[in-house]
Amino acid sequence: MTDATLRDLTxxxxxxxxxxxxRNIARLAGRMDGLGVALRPHMKTAKSFEIAHRVTGGAFGxxxxxxxxxxxxxxxxxxxxxxYAVGIAPDKLPRVQALAAKGCDVTVILxxxxxxxxxxxxxxxxxxxxxxxxxxxxxxPGDPALLEVGHLLGTRLRGVMTHAGESYGxxxxxxxxxxAETERAAxxxxxxxLRGAGLPCPVVxxxxxxxxxxxxxxxxxxxxxAGVYMFFDLVMAGIEVCAVEDIALSVLTTVIGHQKAKGxxxxxxxxxxxxxxxxxxxxxxxxxxxxVCDAEGRVLPDLIVASTNxxxxxxxxxxGAAGVMPDLALGTRLRxxxxHACATAAQHPCYHVLAEGPEALRVWPRFGGW
Numbered sequence: 041m042t043d044a045t046l047r048d049l050t051x052x053x054x055x056x057x058x059x060x061x062x063r064n065i066a067r068l069a070g071r072m073d074g075l076g077v078a079l080r081p082h083m084k085t086a087k088s089f090e091i092a093h094r095v096t097g098g099a100f101g102x103x104x105x106x107x108x109x110x111x112x113x114x115x116x117x118x119x120x121x122x123x124y125a126v127g128i129a130p131d132k133l134p135r136v137q138a139l140a141a142k143g144c145d146v147t148v149i150l151x152x153x154x155x156x157x158x159x160x161x162x163x164x165x166x167x168x169x170x171x172x173x174x175x176x177x178x179x180x181p182g183d184p185a186l187l188e189v190g191h192l193l194g195t196r197l198r199g200v201m202t203h204a205g206e207s208y209g210x211x212x213x214x215x216x217x218x219x220a221e222t223e224r225a226a227x228x229x230x231x232x233x234l235r236g237a238g239l240p241c242p243v244v245x246x247x248x249x250x251x252x253x254x255x256x257x258x259x260x261x262x263x264x265x266a267g268v269y270m271f272f273d274l275v276m277a278g279i280e281v282c283a284v285e286d287i288a289l290s291v292l293t294t295v296i297g298h299q300k301a302k303g304x305x306x307x308x309x310x311x312x313x314x315x316x317x318x319x320x321x322x323x324x325x326x327x328x329x330x331x332v333c334d335a336e337g338r339v340l341p342d343l344i345v346a347s348t349n350x351x352x353x354x355x356x357x358x359x360g361a362a363g364v365m366p367d368l369a370l371g372t373r374l375r376x377x378x379x380h381a382c383a384t385a386a387q388h389p390c391y392h393v394l395a396e397g398p399e400a401l402r403v404w405p406r407f408g409g410w
Contacts, residue, residue, distance in 0.1 A: 045400075045401055046292055046335055046373055046401075047373065048401070049292055049392060049401075051292050051293050051294045051308055051309065051373070052291050052292060052293050052308060052309040052313035052314075053291070053292045053388070053392050054289070054290075054291060054292075054384070054385060054387075054388035054390065054391055054392060055289070055290045055291070055292050055375060055391070055392050055393075055394055056271075056288055056289055056391040056392065056393050056394065056404070057288045057289075057290075057337070057394050058288075058393050058394060058395050058396065059394075059395070059396040060285075060286060060287070060288035061091070061094070061270055061271060061288040062094065063286070064269055064270055064271070064272060064282075064286060064288060065094060065095055065269075065270055067253075067269075068252055068253065068266060068269050071252070071253065071255075072252075072264055075255065075257075075258045076258070077258045077261055077262070077263060077264050078102070078262065078263045078264070079263070079264050079265075079266075080102045080103060080104050080123060080245065080247075080263045080264065080265050081095045081096065081103055081104065081265070081266065081267065081270075082103075082104040082105075082106070082125070082247070082265050082266060082267030083095075083103050083104065083105055083110060083114065083267065084104070084105060084106035084107075084110065084267050084382060085267045085268050085270060085271060085381055085382045085385060086267075086270055086271075086385075086406070087110060087113075087385070087386075087406045087407050087408060088391065088404050088405065088406045088407075089113075089114075089117045089405075090391075090404040091270065091391075091404065092114065092117070092119070095270060100118045100119045100120060100121075101119045101120055101121035101122065102121035102122070102123070102263070103119055103121070103122055103123070104122075104123045104125050104265045104267070105122055105123070105124055105125070106124075106125060106126055107124075107126070107409065107410045108124060108132060108135050108136070108139075108410065109407070109408070109409035109410050110407075111124055111139060111144070111146055112135070112139065113407055115139055115142065115144040115146075119144075120143065120144055120145055121145050122139075122144060122145070122146045122147070123146075123147050123149075123167070123201075123245070123265075124136070124146055124147065124148050124149070125149055125201070125203075125265065126149070127149060127150055127151060127155070127169065127177055128148040128149065128150050128155055128158075128159060128164075128166070130154075130155065130158035133148075133158060133159065133162040133164060134162075136148060136162070136164050137162055137163070137164065140164070145165075146164075146165075147164075147165045147166060147167055147198055147243075148164055148165070148166050148167075149166060149167045149168070149169045149201055150166050150167075150168065150169065150189070151168060151169040151171075151177050151178050151179050151189070152185075152189065153185065153188055153189055153192055155189075156188075156189045156192035156193050157192055159193065159196060160192055160193055160194060160196050163196065164196065165196050165197075165198045166193055166196055166197065166198060167198050167199050167200055167201040167243060167245060168186065168189055168190065168193075168197070168199075168200050168201075168230070168234075169200075169201055169202065170200050170201065170202040170226050170227055170230045171202070171226070172202040172203075172204055172222055172223045172225075172226035172227065172246075173204050173205065173206040173207075173219065173222060173223070173226075174206065175203065175204070175205030175206045176203070176205055178202060179230075180226075181226050181229040181230040181233060182229075182233075186230060186233055186234070187233065187234070187237050187239075190234045190237065190239045191237075191239070194239075195240070197234070197239055197240050197241065198240075198242065198243050199231065199234075199240075199241045199242055199243030199244055199245065199262070200227050200230045200231050200234070200241060200243070200244055200245070201227070201243070201244075201245035201246070201265075202223055202226055202227045202230075202245075202246055203223075203246075203247060203248055203265070204219045204220065204222065204223035204246070204247075204248045204250075204251045205248060206219065207219035207220075207223075207248050207250040207251050208248070208250060208275065208279065209279075210250075210279065211278070211279045211280055211323075211324070212279070212280050213253075213254045213280065214254075216250040216251055216253065216254035216279075216281070217251075217254040217255065217256055219248075219250065219251050219254075220246075220250075220251035220252075220254050220255035220256070221255075221256075221257065223246045223247075223248070223251050224246055224255070224257070224258055224259070224260065224261055227244050227245070227246050227260075227261065228244060228259070228260035228261065231244045231260065242262070243262055243263065244260055244261050244262045244263075245261075245262065245263045245264075245265060246258075246261050246263075246264060246265070247263075247264045247265030247266050248265075248266065249266045249267065249268050249269045249276060249281060250276075250279060250281050252264050252265075252266040252269065253266075253269070253281050254281075267382070268380075268381050268382060269281075270288070271287065271288045271289040271381040271385070272286045272287045272288065272289075272381065273287055273289065273319075273377070273378050273379060273380055273381040273384075274287070274319070274320050274327045274330070274331060274377055274378065274379045274380075275319040275320055275323070275379055275380055278320050278323040278324065278325060278327070279323070284331065284339060284377065287377050287378075287381075289377075289378055289381045289384065289385060290333065290337065290375040290376060290377050290378070291309050291313050291314055291330070291375065291376045291378065291384060291388075292335075292373060292374075292375055292392070293307040293308055293309035293313070293353065293373070293374050293375070293376055294307065294308050294371060294372070294373055294374075295307055295355075295368050295369065295370055295371060295372040295373075295374065296308050296352075296370070297370070298370075299354075302356075303356055303357060303365050304346075304354050304355065304356055305354070305355040305356070305365070305368050306352055306353070306354060306355075307345070307352070307353040307354075307355055307374060307376075308351065308352070308353075309345070309348075309353045309376055310348045310349050310350050310351040310352045310353050311329070311348040311349070311350060312350050312351055312387060313351075313353075313384075313387055313388070314329050314330050314345065314348060314353065314376060314378065314384055314387070315378070315379075315380065315383035315384045315386070315387055316329075316348070316383075317378075317379045317380040317383040317384070318379060319379040319380045320379050326358070327344055327358075327377075327379060328344035328345050328346045328347070328358070329344070329345035329346070329347070329348050329353065329376075329379065330344065330345045330376035330377055330378055330379060330384075331343075331344060331376070331377040332344060332345065332355055332374055332375075332376060333374065333375040333376070333377060334374060334375070335372075335373040335374065335375065337375055339377075340366060340374075341361075341363055342357050342358050342361035342363050343355060343356075343357060343358075343365075343366070344356065344357075344358050345376055346358075353376070355368070355374070385406065386408060388406070389405065389406065390403050390404060390405045390406055391403070391404040391406060
């Protein structure tokens with residue numbers, strides 16, 4: 041894709057490198073095949089039919105979503121086996137029932153007796169959320185409430201699920217592998233408790249992008265969930281799940297001014313285009329609001345988006361850098377690699393897709409809402 045082609049775009053614009061994305065997709069699919077576990081990809085990052093079609097190899101499911109709007113949209117596109125992986129609010133159950141009435145096999149998650157009573161009354165299938173690392177919600181495998189919730193669900197109980205969110209806070213394959221085993225062991229133990237009480241537990245669902253790429257043994261697990269692996273981002277690169285060169289998503293922006301005395305270059309991508317996510321701030325290398333590349337996607341050494349306003353970004357050398365600010369003339373096109381692909385993609389209505397070879401720039405819509 042040439043710089044001339046990118047100059048036809050109004051900036052800021054969300055770019056997707058299709059070749060990188062497809063390699064990322066194939067990488068995790070190959071790992072799961074090797075471990076003998078089904079992949080239930082999480083579509084919360086992509087929110088795109090074109091991407092879902094590529095992730096699932098042209099089939100229609102199974103998938104994971106984070107909003108009922110996603111579930112409704114993907115069901116309308118042909119997906120039938122959908123896990124809504126956010127704790128269910130009872131007042132959302134009529135929407136779940138409406139999806140089921142249209143032929144969608146949608147499963148919800150929960151971790152309390154109150155939710156279980158509402159879900160059982162609505163006749164909706166559910167997984168019990170298990171807390172494997174203290175990251176967020178869920179019941180510990182040894183919590184007496186696990187059996188209470190299981191009995192309340194009765195035949196609506198599909199199994200258990202967990203998410204090792206704390207794996208985002210450690211670095212390197214060995215640390216992620218340890219979290220993967222913690223995640224696996226908690227889910228399998230909870231399933232054993234339920235089965236021991238005569239309750240059904242066919243599904244044992246685990247997943248996070250770091251643990252999915254580092255798991256060595258998934259005995260007892262039936263499915264793996266991961267989402268940001270399709271694109272990756274600077275947070276994932278910072279904890280060594282991927283390389284910067286694997287990041288498939290970027291924001292195209294234009295140089296609109298200079299503050300030479302301050303060493304600043306102004307761009308037209310502020311937090312409305314990049315998001316306010318500062319996920320690398322606590323990592324060994326703070327990437328500001330994003331890492332700066334040239335129009336062809338080559339990283340410009342030690343150049344970051346140091347701060348943002350609503351529609352302005354300030355590009356500068358990272359603190360402590362020994363280099364000199366490059367000459368970025370007015371009108372220069374740059375690409376910004378995101379800290380958090382989910383947050384950055386959410387700021388844009390579509391992907392401008394960069395294909396490998398001479399193929400023209402394509403546009404893939406994305407959707408949002410709850």
